[in-house]
Amino acid sequence: MRSTESFIAWRYLFSKKGHNAINIVSGVSAVAVAVVTAAMICVLSVMNGFGALVEHMFSEFDAELLVLPAEGTTLRTDAPEIAELYALDGIEAVSAQLEQTALVRYKDHQTPARVLGVDSLFARTAHIDSIITDGYYSVYDGAFERAVLGRGLAAQIGINAHFTGALHLYAPNRTERVNLLRPDKSLVHEHAFIAGTFAVNQMEYDDQLMLVSLTLAQRLFGYDDHTVSALRIQTNAKHLKQRIAQTIGPEYRVLDRYEQQSDFYRILRIEKLLTFLLMVFILLIAGFNLIGSLSMLILDKRDDIRILSHLGADESLIRRIFRTEGWLISSLGALAGLVLGTLLCLGQQHFGWLKLGNGSDYVISAYPVVVQPADILIVALIVLVLGFLTAWYPTRKLKIEN
Secondary structure (H helix, E strand, C coil), X not given: CHHHHHHHHHHHHHCCCCCHHHHHHHHHHHHHHHHHHHHHHHHHHHHXXXXXXXXXXXXXXXXXXXXXXXXXXXXXXXXXXXXXXXXXXXXEEEEEEEEEEEEEEECCEEEEEEEEEECCCHHHHCCHHHHEEEECCCCECCCCEEEEEEHHHHHHCCCCCCCCCEEEEEEECCCCCCCXXXXXXXXXXXXXXXXXXXXXXXXXXXXXXXXEEHHHHHHHHCCCCCEECEEEEEEXXXXXXXXXXXXXXXXXXXXXXXXXXHHHHHHHHHHHXXXXXXXXXXXXXXXXXXXXXXXXXXXXXXXXXXXXXXXXXXXXXXXXXXXXXXXXHHHHHHHHHHHHHHHHHHHHHXXXXXXXXXXXXXXXXXXXXXXXXXXXXXHHHHHHHHHHHHHHHHHCCCCCCC
Protein backbone atom coordinates (compact mmCIF):
# COMPACT_ATOMS: atom_id res chain seq x y z
CA MET A 1 0.00 0.00 0.00
CA ARG A 2 2.89 2.38 0.67
CA SER A 3 4.18 1.97 -2.89
CA THR A 4 0.68 2.58 -4.26
CA GLU A 5 0.18 5.87 -2.43
CA SER A 6 3.68 7.07 -3.34
CA PHE A 7 3.13 6.19 -7.02
CA ILE A 8 -0.20 8.03 -7.17
CA ALA A 9 1.20 11.03 -5.26
CA TRP A 10 4.11 11.34 -7.71
CA ARG A 11 1.69 11.17 -10.64
CA TYR A 12 -0.49 13.88 -9.11
CA LEU A 13 2.54 16.03 -8.42
CA PHE A 14 3.73 16.22 -12.00
CA SER A 15 0.52 15.59 -13.95
CA LYS A 16 -1.61 18.38 -15.38
CA LYS A 17 -4.44 19.40 -13.08
CA GLY A 18 -7.97 20.19 -14.11
CA HIS A 19 -7.46 23.85 -13.25
CA ASN A 20 -4.23 25.67 -14.10
CA ALA A 21 -4.50 27.63 -10.84
CA ILE A 22 -3.71 24.42 -8.93
CA ASN A 23 -0.43 24.04 -10.81
CA ILE A 24 0.42 27.65 -10.06
CA VAL A 25 -0.40 27.37 -6.35
CA SER A 26 1.56 24.11 -6.05
CA GLY A 27 4.54 25.74 -7.74
CA VAL A 28 4.27 28.79 -5.52
CA SER A 29 4.12 26.55 -2.44
CA ALA A 30 7.30 24.72 -3.38
CA VAL A 31 9.09 27.96 -4.28
CA ALA A 32 7.98 29.61 -1.02
CA VAL A 33 9.33 26.70 1.03
CA ALA A 34 12.59 26.77 -0.95
CA VAL A 35 13.08 30.52 -0.56
CA VAL A 36 12.38 30.52 3.18
CA THR A 37 14.60 27.47 3.71
CA ALA A 38 17.46 29.12 1.81
CA ALA A 39 16.90 32.33 3.77
CA MET A 40 17.10 30.44 7.07
CA ILE A 41 20.41 28.87 6.06
CA CYS A 42 21.79 32.23 4.93
CA VAL A 43 20.67 34.17 8.01
CA LEU A 44 21.99 31.59 10.47
CA SER A 45 25.28 31.32 8.57
CA VAL A 46 25.75 35.10 8.56
CA MET A 47 25.08 35.23 12.29
CA ASN A 48 27.61 32.43 12.75
CA GLY A 49 30.05 34.48 10.71
CA PHE A 50 29.64 37.61 12.80
CA GLY A 51 29.92 35.53 15.97
CA ALA A 52 33.13 33.90 14.76
CA LEU A 53 34.50 37.30 13.74
CA VAL A 54 33.92 38.86 17.15
CA GLU A 55 35.16 35.70 18.85
CA HIS A 56 38.39 36.03 16.87
CA MET A 57 38.70 39.66 17.92
CA PHE A 58 38.28 38.76 21.58
CA SER A 59 40.72 35.86 21.29
CA GLU A 60 43.41 38.25 20.07
CA PHE A 61 43.36 39.90 23.51
CA ASP A 62 41.65 37.60 26.01
CA ALA A 63 43.67 34.97 27.82
CA GLU A 64 43.15 31.31 27.02
CA LEU A 65 42.43 30.78 30.73
CA LEU A 66 42.00 33.48 33.36
CA VAL A 67 42.36 32.88 37.10
CA LEU A 68 40.40 35.31 39.29
CA PRO A 69 39.71 35.45 43.03
CA ALA A 70 36.32 34.01 43.95
CA GLU A 71 35.82 36.92 46.37
CA GLY A 72 37.36 40.36 46.30
CA THR A 73 39.38 41.93 43.52
CA THR A 74 42.96 40.79 44.15
CA LEU A 75 44.98 37.64 44.75
CA ARG A 76 48.48 36.89 46.02
CA THR A 77 51.04 35.38 43.66
CA ASP A 78 53.06 34.09 46.62
CA ALA A 79 50.17 31.95 47.93
CA PRO A 80 51.07 28.20 48.16
CA GLU A 81 48.27 27.11 45.83
CA ILE A 82 49.42 29.58 43.18
CA ALA A 83 52.94 28.15 43.42
CA GLU A 84 51.43 24.73 42.64
CA LEU A 85 49.74 26.24 39.61
CA TYR A 86 53.06 27.25 38.10
CA ALA A 87 54.30 23.64 38.45
CA LEU A 88 51.46 22.03 36.43
CA ASP A 89 52.40 20.23 33.23
CA GLY A 90 50.99 21.71 30.03
CA ILE A 91 51.24 25.36 31.06
CA GLU A 92 53.31 27.40 28.63
CA ALA A 93 53.14 30.78 30.36
CA VAL A 94 51.53 32.45 33.37
CA SER A 95 51.23 36.23 33.20
CA ALA A 96 50.11 38.40 36.11
CA GLN A 97 47.95 41.48 35.62
CA LEU A 98 46.45 44.20 37.77
CA GLU A 99 43.47 46.17 36.53
CA GLN A 100 41.69 49.13 38.11
CA THR A 101 40.29 52.49 37.09
CA ALA A 102 42.36 55.66 37.08
CA LEU A 103 42.22 59.18 35.67
CA VAL A 104 44.39 59.67 32.58
CA ARG A 105 45.43 63.18 31.54
CA TYR A 106 47.35 64.48 28.58
CA LYS A 107 47.75 68.28 28.57
CA ASP A 108 44.21 69.71 28.72
CA HIS A 109 42.41 66.42 28.04
CA GLN A 110 41.50 63.93 30.73
CA THR A 111 39.22 60.92 31.05
CA PRO A 112 38.71 57.89 33.30
CA ALA A 113 40.31 54.72 31.94
CA ARG A 114 40.80 51.08 32.84
CA VAL A 115 44.51 50.76 33.54
CA LEU A 116 45.79 47.24 32.97
CA GLY A 117 49.23 46.55 34.37
CA VAL A 118 50.91 43.59 32.68
CA ASP A 119 54.22 41.80 33.16
CA SER A 120 56.83 40.71 30.64
CA LEU A 121 54.94 37.48 29.78
CA PHE A 122 51.78 39.26 28.68
CA ALA A 123 52.73 39.09 24.99
CA ARG A 124 52.84 35.27 25.24
CA THR A 125 49.23 35.12 26.44
CA ALA A 126 47.77 37.62 23.96
CA HIS A 127 48.33 38.26 20.26
CA ILE A 128 49.09 41.88 21.06
CA ASP A 129 51.32 42.51 18.04
CA SER A 130 48.48 41.61 15.65
CA ILE A 131 46.19 44.32 17.05
CA ILE A 132 48.70 47.20 17.23
CA THR A 133 47.46 49.92 14.88
CA ASP A 134 50.13 52.57 15.44
CA GLY A 135 53.56 52.54 17.04
CA TYR A 136 54.65 49.36 18.82
CA TYR A 137 53.99 47.30 21.93
CA SER A 138 56.09 48.19 24.97
CA VAL A 139 55.22 48.90 28.59
CA TYR A 140 58.80 49.45 29.77
CA ASP A 141 61.87 50.03 27.64
CA GLY A 142 64.48 49.78 30.38
CA ALA A 143 64.58 53.53 31.01
CA PHE A 144 61.01 54.89 30.74
CA GLU A 145 57.56 53.63 31.60
CA ARG A 146 55.53 53.16 28.42
CA ALA A 147 51.82 52.82 27.73
CA VAL A 148 49.80 51.26 24.92
CA LEU A 149 46.31 52.76 24.60
CA GLY A 150 43.14 51.62 22.94
CA ARG A 151 42.61 53.56 19.74
CA GLY A 152 39.40 55.16 20.96
CA LEU A 153 40.91 56.15 24.31
CA ALA A 154 43.89 57.75 22.56
CA ALA A 155 41.50 59.77 20.39
CA GLN A 156 39.58 60.96 23.47
CA ILE A 157 42.67 62.51 25.05
CA GLY A 158 44.10 63.72 21.75
CA ILE A 159 47.27 61.67 21.49
CA ASN A 160 48.89 59.18 19.13
CA ALA A 161 51.95 56.97 19.14
CA HIS A 162 54.22 59.72 17.79
CA PHE A 163 53.62 62.19 20.62
CA THR A 164 56.54 62.63 23.02
CA GLY A 165 54.72 64.23 25.95
CA ALA A 166 54.04 62.29 29.13
CA LEU A 167 50.70 60.77 30.06
CA HIS A 168 49.73 61.49 33.66
CA LEU A 169 47.84 58.89 35.69
CA TYR A 170 46.03 59.58 38.96
CA ALA A 171 44.45 57.18 41.45
CA PRO A 172 43.26 57.59 45.06
CA ASN A 173 45.83 56.71 47.70
CA ARG A 174 44.57 53.54 49.40
CA THR A 175 46.74 53.94 52.51
CA GLU A 176 45.91 57.51 53.49
CA ARG A 177 42.82 59.46 54.42
CA VAL A 178 41.47 62.07 52.05
CA ASN A 179 42.83 65.53 52.78
CA LEU A 180 39.73 67.73 52.52
CA LEU A 181 41.83 70.89 52.31
CA ARG A 182 44.12 69.52 49.59
CA PRO A 183 42.31 66.59 47.95
CA ASP A 184 44.94 66.54 45.20
CA LYS A 185 47.45 65.41 47.83
CA SER A 186 45.37 62.26 48.35
CA LEU A 187 46.07 61.08 44.82
CA VAL A 188 48.93 58.89 43.66
CA HIS A 189 50.53 60.29 40.53
CA GLU A 190 52.46 58.30 37.93
CA HIS A 191 53.42 59.07 34.36
CA ALA A 192 54.27 57.11 31.22
CA PHE A 193 55.07 57.81 27.59
CA ILE A 194 52.88 56.42 24.83
CA ALA A 195 54.40 53.64 22.75
CA GLY A 196 51.47 52.64 20.55
CA THR A 197 47.76 52.14 20.10
CA PHE A 198 45.77 48.95 19.59
CA ALA A 199 42.30 48.08 18.31
CA VAL A 200 40.21 45.03 19.16
CA ASN A 201 37.21 46.71 17.49
CA GLN A 202 35.22 46.37 20.71
CA MET A 203 34.32 49.49 22.68
CA GLU A 204 35.08 47.98 26.08
CA TYR A 205 38.69 47.62 25.00
CA ASP A 206 39.34 50.33 22.41
CA ASP A 207 37.61 53.19 24.25
CA GLN A 208 38.50 52.36 27.86
CA LEU A 209 41.69 50.34 28.19
CA MET A 210 45.37 51.22 28.42
CA LEU A 211 48.29 48.87 29.06
CA VAL A 212 51.13 49.80 31.40
CA SER A 213 53.77 47.82 33.24
CA LEU A 214 52.68 45.76 36.23
CA THR A 215 55.08 47.58 38.53
CA LEU A 216 53.67 50.97 37.53
CA ALA A 217 50.12 49.75 38.16
CA GLN A 218 51.09 48.37 41.56
CA ARG A 219 52.65 51.68 42.55
CA LEU A 220 49.69 53.64 41.20
CA PHE A 221 47.06 51.60 43.05
CA GLY A 222 49.11 51.04 46.21
CA TYR A 223 49.78 47.29 46.06
CA ASP A 224 52.95 45.34 46.74
CA ASP A 225 54.83 43.20 44.23
CA HIS A 226 52.83 40.03 44.97
CA THR A 227 49.32 41.50 44.65
CA VAL A 228 47.56 41.20 41.28
CA SER A 229 43.97 41.03 40.09
CA ALA A 230 44.26 38.01 37.78
CA LEU A 231 46.58 35.46 36.21
CA ARG A 232 46.57 34.84 32.46
CA ILE A 233 47.41 31.27 31.45
CA GLN A 234 48.63 30.03 28.08
CA THR A 235 48.51 26.26 27.69
CA ASN A 236 49.11 23.61 25.05
CA ALA A 237 47.11 20.94 26.87
CA LYS A 238 43.40 20.20 26.53
CA HIS A 239 41.07 19.99 29.52
CA LEU A 240 43.58 21.78 31.75
CA LYS A 241 40.94 24.08 33.17
CA GLN A 242 39.54 21.41 35.48
CA ARG A 243 43.00 20.44 36.72
CA ILE A 244 43.82 24.07 37.48
CA ALA A 245 40.55 24.53 39.38
CA GLN A 246 41.23 21.41 41.45
CA THR A 247 44.81 22.52 42.16
CA ILE A 248 44.11 26.06 43.36
CA GLY A 249 40.82 25.31 45.11
CA PRO A 250 37.44 27.07 45.46
CA GLU A 251 38.99 30.39 46.48
CA TYR A 252 39.60 31.06 42.80
CA ARG A 253 37.65 31.04 39.56
CA VAL A 254 39.08 29.71 36.29
CA LEU A 255 37.45 31.16 33.18
CA ASP A 256 37.95 30.16 29.56
CA ARG A 257 37.49 32.62 26.68
CA TYR A 258 33.75 31.96 26.45
CA GLU A 259 33.21 32.56 30.16
CA GLN A 260 35.29 35.76 30.06
CA GLN A 261 32.81 37.12 27.51
CA SER A 262 29.73 35.29 28.78
CA ASP A 263 27.40 38.26 28.34
CA PHE A 264 28.34 38.67 24.68
CA TYR A 265 27.89 34.99 23.86
CA ARG A 266 24.59 34.86 25.75
CA ILE A 267 23.25 37.80 23.74
CA LEU A 268 24.52 36.23 20.52
CA ARG A 269 22.71 32.96 21.27
CA ILE A 270 19.49 34.82 22.11
CA GLU A 271 19.68 36.85 18.90
CA LYS A 272 20.25 33.72 16.86
CA LEU A 273 17.32 31.96 18.54
CA LEU A 274 14.95 34.89 18.01
CA THR A 275 16.00 35.20 14.38
CA PHE A 276 15.48 31.49 13.87
CA LEU A 277 12.00 31.63 15.45
CA LEU A 278 11.10 34.56 13.20
CA MET A 279 12.16 32.58 10.13
CA VAL A 280 10.14 29.58 11.35
CA PHE A 281 7.10 31.87 11.64
CA ILE A 282 7.63 33.04 8.05
CA LEU A 283 7.94 29.38 7.00
CA LEU A 284 4.66 28.66 8.77
CA ILE A 285 3.00 31.43 6.76
CA ALA A 286 4.45 29.92 3.58
CA GLY A 287 2.90 26.62 4.68
CA PHE A 288 -0.58 28.07 4.21
CA ASN A 289 0.12 28.03 0.46
CA LEU A 290 0.61 24.28 0.75
CA ILE A 291 -2.65 23.91 2.66
CA GLY A 292 -4.46 25.84 -0.07
CA SER A 293 -2.77 23.82 -2.79
CA LEU A 294 -3.77 20.50 -1.25
CA SER A 295 -7.33 21.67 -0.60
CA MET A 296 -7.72 22.68 -4.24
CA LEU A 297 -6.14 19.41 -5.42
CA ILE A 298 -8.57 17.36 -3.31
CA LEU A 299 -11.49 19.22 -4.87
CA ASP A 300 -10.01 18.74 -8.35
CA LYS A 301 -9.54 14.98 -7.84
CA ARG A 302 -12.99 14.14 -6.48
CA ASP A 303 -13.71 11.89 -9.45
CA ASP A 304 -10.40 10.09 -8.94
CA ILE A 305 -11.23 9.63 -5.26
CA ARG A 306 -14.54 7.96 -6.15
CA ILE A 307 -12.83 5.68 -8.67
CA LEU A 308 -10.17 4.69 -6.10
CA SER A 309 -12.94 3.99 -3.60
CA HIS A 310 -14.76 1.70 -6.05
CA LEU A 311 -11.44 -0.10 -6.64
CA GLY A 312 -11.21 -0.85 -2.92
CA ALA A 313 -9.22 2.08 -1.51
CA ASP A 314 -10.35 3.11 1.94
CA GLU A 315 -10.31 6.62 3.42
CA SER A 316 -6.99 6.00 5.18
CA LEU A 317 -5.20 5.20 1.89
CA ILE A 318 -6.67 8.21 0.13
CA ARG A 319 -5.64 10.48 3.00
CA ARG A 320 -2.10 9.10 2.81
CA ILE A 321 -2.01 9.77 -0.93
CA PHE A 322 -2.72 13.46 -0.51
CA ARG A 323 -0.52 13.74 2.58
CA THR A 324 2.31 12.20 0.59
CA GLU A 325 1.56 14.71 -2.16
CA GLY A 326 1.87 17.60 0.28
CA TRP A 327 4.98 16.13 1.88
CA LEU A 328 6.59 15.75 -1.56
CA ILE A 329 5.91 19.40 -2.37
CA SER A 330 7.44 20.57 0.92
CA SER A 331 10.35 18.10 0.66
CA LEU A 332 11.28 19.17 -2.86
CA GLY A 333 11.07 22.81 -1.79
CA ALA A 334 13.16 22.09 1.31
CA LEU A 335 15.79 20.19 -0.71
CA ALA A 336 16.02 22.98 -3.26
CA GLY A 337 16.25 25.59 -0.48
CA LEU A 338 18.94 23.68 1.41
CA VAL A 339 21.06 23.29 -1.72
CA LEU A 340 20.52 26.90 -2.79
CA GLY A 341 21.17 28.36 0.66
CA THR A 342 24.29 26.24 1.22
CA LEU A 343 25.72 27.12 -2.19
CA LEU A 344 25.05 30.84 -1.65
CA CYS A 345 26.71 30.78 1.75
CA LEU A 346 29.73 28.82 0.53
CA GLY A 347 30.07 31.23 -2.38
CA GLN A 348 29.91 34.22 -0.04
CA GLN A 349 32.38 32.55 2.29
CA HIS A 350 34.94 31.98 -0.46
CA PHE A 351 34.31 34.87 -2.88
CA GLY A 352 32.76 37.62 -0.71
CA TRP A 353 30.04 38.64 -3.16
CA LEU A 354 28.14 40.92 -0.76
CA LYS A 355 30.32 43.78 0.45
CA LEU A 356 30.08 45.85 3.62
CA GLY A 357 30.04 49.40 2.27
CA ASN A 358 33.23 50.35 0.48
CA GLY A 359 35.29 48.03 2.66
CA SER A 360 37.39 50.76 4.27
CA ASP A 361 35.07 51.66 7.14
CA TYR A 362 34.61 48.10 8.41
CA VAL A 363 36.75 45.45 10.03
CA ILE A 364 36.16 43.19 7.02
CA SER A 365 35.16 43.98 3.45
CA ALA A 366 32.40 41.39 2.99
CA TYR A 367 29.65 39.81 5.10
CA PRO A 368 31.22 37.00 7.15
CA VAL A 369 29.64 33.59 6.68
CA VAL A 370 30.23 30.32 8.50
CA VAL A 371 28.17 27.31 7.39
CA GLN A 372 27.58 24.86 10.24
CA PRO A 373 26.23 21.36 9.46
CA ALA A 374 24.15 21.47 12.66
CA ASP A 375 22.24 24.50 11.33
CA ILE A 376 21.52 22.72 8.04
CA LEU A 377 20.27 19.66 9.90
CA ILE A 378 18.03 21.69 12.22
CA VAL A 379 16.57 23.72 9.33
CA ALA A 380 15.89 20.55 7.34
CA LEU A 381 14.17 18.95 10.33
CA ILE A 382 12.00 22.01 11.04
CA VAL A 383 10.98 22.37 7.39
CA LEU A 384 10.07 18.69 7.07
CA VAL A 385 8.07 18.69 10.32
CA LEU A 386 6.12 21.80 9.30
CA GLY A 387 5.67 20.30 5.84
CA PHE A 388 4.17 17.17 7.38
CA LEU A 389 1.83 19.21 9.58
CA THR A 390 0.64 21.40 6.71
CA ALA A 391 0.06 18.27 4.61
CA TRP A 392 -1.85 16.59 7.44
CA TYR A 393 -4.19 19.47 8.19
CA PRO A 394 -6.29 19.62 4.95
CA THR A 395 -6.57 15.81 4.76
CA ARG A 396 -7.50 15.06 8.37
CA LYS A 397 -11.27 15.01 7.66
CA LEU A 398 -11.21 13.86 4.04
CA LYS A 399 -14.33 11.77 3.31
CA ILE A 400 -15.18 9.56 0.32
CA GLU A 401 -18.35 10.79 -1.39
CA ASN A 402 -20.33 8.24 -3.37
